[in-house]
Amino acid sequence: MKKKVIIIGGGFAGLTAAAELCSSGYQVTIVEQRGFLGGRAYSFIDKHGNIELDNGQHILMGCYENTFRFLKTIGALDNLYIQESLSVDFLDKNGDVYSLDCPDIPAPLHIASGILGFSALSLPDRFRMLKVSKDLLLNKTDRTLEDSSITEWLNRLGQGKESRDNFWGILSYAVMNEGPDSASAYLFKNVLRKAFFSSRKGSRIVLPALPLSRMYVDSAEDYINKHGGIIKKTALVSGLIIKNDNVSGIRLRDGEIIKGDFYISAVPYFALKRIIPEDIMISHYEYFGVTEKLKPSPIISIHMLFDRTITDCIFFALINSPVQWVFNKGLIYRDKAPAGLLSLVISGAHNYISWSSKDILDMSMKEIEGIFPGADSARLLYSKVIKERAATFSPQPGVERFRPSRETPIRNLFLAGDWTDTGIPATIEGAVISGYKTAELIKKEPF
Incomplete structure (x- = not known):
């Protein structure tokens, strides 16, 4: 008889674990409180603009081996835009373009070459950036950096203000969803080593070529259903039933109890305490209590649809701007994307999260008009x-x-999520890694 696994949460971590366990002979049930899957990476049809939008833009990289494995399993690997080699345009407030172009040569020489040609920095700063490359090569696992910020680490390596403002800070927000003054140098270094020093292909930028739900959610749902899985949507878990340090079932808000042999909580850290009984939180506070010490970091996405295409850049970073990245969905999406659709991203948006939507939009429009002189004559159809x-x-x-x-x-309770101990920041790859590793733990249990 098949062992039953109950998974709470249908984001990347939960879907990865479900797909892996379904294909390994387990009876899997996903319990999702919303009416759709995807967790914090989904798309929706906005009724006002009649347009499909992502809840937030996600950047993947060529080194996301586990993510590509998952997408291949569910038949969604073709739903990606993948660069031939790493190339990123950086635009300043005058609209001047500075390109980081890495040639088709082995890593890490391709990165060194790209840095030396990156004209947003002075030549001395470019050479100083190579000190970071040297540190990444020679000091592979540096646990001493766990209590250091990215800024502190960069200062030790002689990185000046220009390189921090025009490159490292932008990269920090993209990778960490936090500014370099507030983000862990240890995690940042782990990502840099994996992305830029594993292989040339590992550093390529990869983007969803479809809105997120069509990019992976629909395929994952089909795969799980075809492999005998059960997906219960709009099913709100009120709590786990735990006795003698063993889960006997989960209780839903409507009173239904779902029983299994193993249970995976794939919900965010802040939602975990809602489903763990209070007495368990207290008796095992050393483990569960750490979640209270994790703090959130916000992201703001601004979708803007113009009546015309205002740039032929596929995506680009902004220098010295509150908006760090702009994505040209009309060029990235392979079907049904309006030509003038841009998606702007403010990561680590602590200073802007309390702003009104109108103020955020006005600020974003001002940034776009400053960079592209023709944008002020374009008509904003929707935002x-x-x-x-x-x-x-x-x-x-x-x-x-x-x-x-x-x-x-x-x-018989396991955790999955990008916030668990993955060794990298909160990314899609981190969520998928946790999903696979949690599935492997269950597969090691007596069948």
């Missing part, structure tokens, strides 16, 4: 500001000691 107040956990220095392992003190 949407989306605030994700708890988009990720904040990867502050020292945060690693607060990220729990996937094995809990409860014998």
Whole structure:
């Protein structure tokens, strides 16, 4: 008889674990409180603009091996835009373009070549950036950086203000969803080594070529259903039933109890305490209590649809701007995307999350008009500001000691999520890694 696994939460982590366990002979049930899957990475049809939008833009990289494995499993690997080689345009407030172009040569020489040609920095600053490359090569696992910020680490390596403002800061917001003064150098360094020093292909930018729900959610749902899985939507979990450090079932808000052999909580850290009984939180506070020490970091996405195409850049970073990245969905999406659709991103948006949507839109429009002189004559047909107040956990220095392992003190309860101990920041790859590792733990249990 098949062992039953109950998974709470249908984001990347939960879907990855479900797909892996379904294909390994387990009876899997996903319990999702909303009427759709996707967690913090989904798309929706906006009724006012009659347009499909992502709740937030996600950037993947060529080194996301686990994510590509998952997408291949569910048949969604072709739903991606993948660069031939790393190339990123950086635009300043005057609209001047500075390109980081990395040639088709082995890593890490391709990065060194790209840095030396990056004219947004002075030549001395470019050479100083190579000190970071040297540190990444020689000091591979540096646990001493766990309590250091990115800025502190860069200062030790002689990185000046220009390189921090025009490159490192922008990269920090993209990778960490936090500014370099507030983000862990240890986690940042882990990502840099994996992305830029594993292989040339590992550093390529990869983007969803379809809105997120069509990019992966629909395929994952089909795969799980075809492999005998059960997906219960609009099913709100009121709590786990735990006795003698063993889960016997989950109780839904409507009173239904769902029983299994193993249970995976794939919900965000701030939602975990809502489903763990209070007495368990107290008796195992050393494990579950750390989630109270994780803090959120917000992301704001601004979708703007113009009556014409205002740039032929596929995506680009902005220098010295509150908006860090702009994505030209009309060029990225392979079907049904209006030509003038741009998606702007403000990561680590602590200073702007309390702003009104109108003020955020006005500020974003001003940035676009300053960069592209023709934009002021283009007509804005539609706009949407989306605030994700708890988009990720904040990867502050020292945060690693607060990220729990996937094995809990409860014998048959496991955790999955990008906030668990993955060794990297809160990314799609981190969520998928946790999903696979949690599935492997269950597969090691007696069948």
